[in-house]
Amino acid sequence: xxxxxxxxxxxxxxxxxxxxxxxxxxxxxxxxxxxxxxxxxxxxxxxxxxxxxxxxxxxxxxxxxxxxxxxxxxxxxxxxxxxxxxxxxxxxxxxxxxxxxxxxxxxxxxxxxxxxxxxxxxxxxxxxxxxxxxxxxxxxxxxxxxxxxxxxxxxxxxxxxxxxxxxxxxxxxxxxxxxxxxxxxxxxxxxxxxxxxxxxxxxxxxxxxxxxxxxxxxxxxxxxxxxxxxxxxxxxxxxxxxxxxxxxxxxxxxxxxxxxxxxxxxxxxxxxxxxxxxxxxxxxxxxxxxxxxxxxxxxxxxxxxxxxxxxxxxxxxxxxxxxxxxxxxxxxxxxxxxxxxxxxxxxxxxxxxxxxxxxxxxxxxxxxxxxxxxxx
Numbered sequence: 001x002x003x004x005x006x007x008x009x010x011x012x013x014x015x016x017x018x019x020x021x022x023x024x025x026x027x028x029x030x031x032x033x034x035x036x037x038x039x040x041x042x043x044x045x046x047x048x049x050x051x052x053x054x055x056x057x058x059x060x061x062x063x064x065x066x067x068x069x070x071x072x073x074x075x076x077x078x079x080x081x082x083x084x085x086x087x088x089x090x091x092x093x094x095x096x097x098x099x100x101x102x103x104x105x106x107x108x109x110x111x112x113x114x115x116x117x118x119x120x121x122x123x124x125x126x127x128x129x130x131x132x133x134x135x136x137x138x139x140x141x142x143x144x145x146x147x148x149x150x151x152x153x154x155x156x157x158x159x160x161x162x163x164x165x166x167x168x169x170x171x172x173x174x175x176x177x178x179x180x181x182x183x184x185x186x187x188x189x190x191x192x193x194x195x196x197x198x199x200x201x202x203x204x205x206x207x208x209x210x211x212x213x214x215x216x217x218x219x220x221x222x223x224x225x226x227x228x229x230x231x232x233x234x235x236x237x238x239x240x241x242x243x244x245x246x247x248x249x250x251x252x253x254x255x256x257x258x259x260x261x262x263x264x265x266x267x268x269x270x271x272x273x274x275x276x277x278x279x280x281x282x283x284x285x286x287x288x289x290x291x292x293x294x295x296x297x298x299x300x301x302x303x304x305x306x307x308x309x310x311x312x313x314x315x316x317x318x319x320x321x322x323x324x325x326x327x328x329x330x331x332x333x334x335x336x337x338x339x340x341x342x343x344x345x346x347x348x349x350x351x352x353x354x355x356x357x358x359x360x361x362x363x364x365x366x367x368x369x370x371x372x373x374x375x376x
Contacts, residue, residue: 003294004066006034006090008057008081013095014072015046020290022048029294036060057081061088068293071095074167075185076176079104086117093293095122096188098310100177102203102318109308119307120293125193125266126305127287134197134255134262137273143257148236149194150254150358153187154245154351160341162219169219177321181213181221184317187241187251191227192313193266194239194253200231203311207232209319212363212372213326216244216334216345222326224347226354226363226372229316238361240354244334244347254358333371347371 003024007017014037024030034052035041041053054060057069061084069085071078071094079099082092086108098121099105112119138146162169170178183191195201208230213222223243230236241251255262260275269284287304295301333348347353353369356362364372 001298002028003030003068003297004033005030005068005070006036006060006064006066007032007070007072008036009072010035010037010041010044010047010053011039012072014070017070017072017093017290018046018048020288024291024294030290033066034060034064057084061085065089067091067297068093070290074165074178075180076100076167076173076178079108082108082119083111086111086115086119089115089117091117091119091293091297093120093122093289096192096310097179097184097317098307098314100179101321102314105307105311105314112307118293118296118303120289120303121305121307121310122289123189123192123305123310124286124289125189126196127289127292128266128269128284129286130264130269130271130284131197133271133282133284134264137262138255138257142273143255143261143275144259145257146235147256147258148238148361149198150256150361151190151194151237151239151241151251152254152354152358153182153190153239153241153251154249154354155186155243155251156245156247156344156346157186157217157223157243158338158342158344159217162217163341169217169221169223171220171321171325179221179317179321181225181320181326182223182241182243183211183225183227183239183320186243188313189266190241190251190253191239191316192310193264194237195229195312196309197253197255197264198231198235198237200233200235200312201309203315205231205233206312206315209316210363211319211323212365213320213323214329214364214372215326216329216347220325222320224329224350225320225326226357227316228361228363236361238358240357240364242347242350242354244329244345245350246346249351327373329371
């Protein structure tokens, strides 16, 4: 059985959707029947020959209703486009963050249930085969009693990153929530992955969210933040995240125990086990979100990232969205590197502050970062 796809947004991340569908097509499992992008198909060499390109989803659906619509579109369009596709009779894969507000997630899940169509979210890390091993190691007591989880992400972003679109780095655009900050978009996987490992994927699993939001770039949203989540089971998860680091270091989740720790590098599926007995490292495979969706539709395999299982992450997004505006980092603590549009800011000692936040379960101001003050 061949699953038909329509891809929305083909000039950005949508090219990865097309590439993954091409791999599935080579196995006789999938086919792209249409795409849509307001910029048209010019320059989209990765678009399969003969596939029609429409201006928007409505025009596309007037010609064909595929089995699946994939959305690699601006954050604030996720909910309305996904709901339109569901009501037309298609299943949906939407890139993260699932929606721009928690209320939109609720509406999306309700529409999915009403239409009998599913929504998979593009949290690629959810496809890692490391999760069963992490669960086994925790449950076996290998690292002792679980004391918490930390997340560290220190990336850099240039000026050009925020010049790529009107919505980049905004909290609100034309009166509509966008929430394009470090916690909710570039390093969203760090938060969502840790919540999954903690066994707290849904909105009702989150008891509280404390956070501090800052920016070194001249943007509206946060590019440097500390976040502490407490689950209803009492587990603490604390994150130090920045896009104002000196480079692009693979982000990690640290599963902390009384006798050791697990360190999960989720972008390359590597897991370290560190105890008094020594350190081991294991590399895992992963299943792609589109492949899993096809297997779900054709074989009944459970979805890896159903929309409802991103509810806990969306509770964090909602806390970011409703918090006071991020505070600018004092320029005295920021060094700019590079030239022109490829220049980027680096906050002094930011890697240390992010690592300490995750390890000590404290926000930046609680650690005494000289540029930090309580926010939200």
